[in-house]
Amino acid sequence: MAKTICVIGLGYIGLPTATMFAGNAGYRVIGVDINPTIIKQLHQGKIHIQEPGLEEIFYQAWKAGKIIISETVQPADVFIIAVPTPILPDKAADLSYVVDATRSIVTVIKKGNLVVLESTVPPATINKIISPIFREAGIDPSKDILVAHCPERVLPGHILDELIHNDRVIGGFTPAAAEAAKQYYSSFVKGGIFLTDATTAEMVKIMENTFRDVNIALANEFALMGEELGIDIWQAIDIANHHPRVKILRPGPGVGGHCIAVDPWFLVQTLPLIAQLVRKAREINDLMPHHVVEKVDRILEEIQNPKIAILGLTFKGDVDDIRESPAIKIIEYLKDKGYQLNYYDPFVKQSQFPGIHKNVEAGVTGADLILVLTDHSSFKLLDASNLLQRMRTRIVFDTRHILNSVHWLEAGCTFYALGTPDSLYVKQLGD
């Protein structure tokens, strides 16, 4: 009989993972979530997230009865925990969803079952928080059951491809647990699977996202320097990146999403005296939305009752996710300062963000400033002349270096970009 896998948490990671096990690997999958809206939608064979290719595979697996949706945890051979681990206001990890999921497993787990934690957690969470929950229930996590950490590492927008082709790390509470988890994951993972202990795997995952956060902070700090030095930092980065061992990332209006802006805090929380660089990088990236707002203030200083057209709300380009988006923070700050705002984002629905315009023309009509906050690929194709003629004042501020400045300047506007001095593009126009 096919083995049963119970996936707890059907969000951006749990749903694609459940679909992989059911669709590609032929297991019987029970998908569990506590959100009734999500459950209702999945019960109709539809998915609640936008991820290329996912809906079709999910629908096929759901129609074939290989994936069953449930509001409660059911007995299974394997339990996969894929619930969120946000941060609390004091920047400590909120492990309540992980703890609740573990407790719900305790009620149905049997000897020999495997529990895999996919959620990103502070180092030693399996040893210090999850194992004691099983022990308190009279279950020995080193003998009676198998417990492992297999952190997700996929990039939103590329989830299916990365689930299959990325390498994975699996850390076992015992070596046998790591081996057992590998058996299941190798049914769809084509990348390498590296086995280690649970705490090392927890650390590996946080190190990856911290590496990216620190490097984005460096790019952002360079951008601030570019503005002060009177140079175009994008050009400088482009030239520097021709060095064979240099790969500077892209500056931007801040770091969003619920991973890179969150996970480094787990290190600060665990090792506050050592994690100095990690903390500073977080602070620099968190400063960027304020920097964008200061620059907007300067740009619009002379304009009466200024109206801003915000282009892009999601935390990064070509995804539909506005959670923890720097754009949302910037919007809050601008609203507090009394600016009138219009919004456009081709990936965001009215239900996600009420008041958003359906087309970009309506979004920019009557505006004094187009403020680009997300690097959606389609923004490269915007018709500058058509949009500029609908504005009251023709000013553009691109925080993502996604617009073609020459094209926009030729169409007739004042152009500003993050990481460049205010005068740069005006000078290029020969004013």
Ligand code: SAJ
């Ligand atoms: N960003 C920049 N400049 C850059 C790159 C990114 O400002 O050069 C910003 C983005 O605009 C976004 C934020 O950083 O606001 C995060 O975007 P991202 O594409 O770097 O990462 P996520 O959050 O979509 O996914 C990351 C990935 N981790 C790494 O690349 C190390 C992914 O592989 C993880 O699975 C995911 O976090 C996760 O769930 O932990």
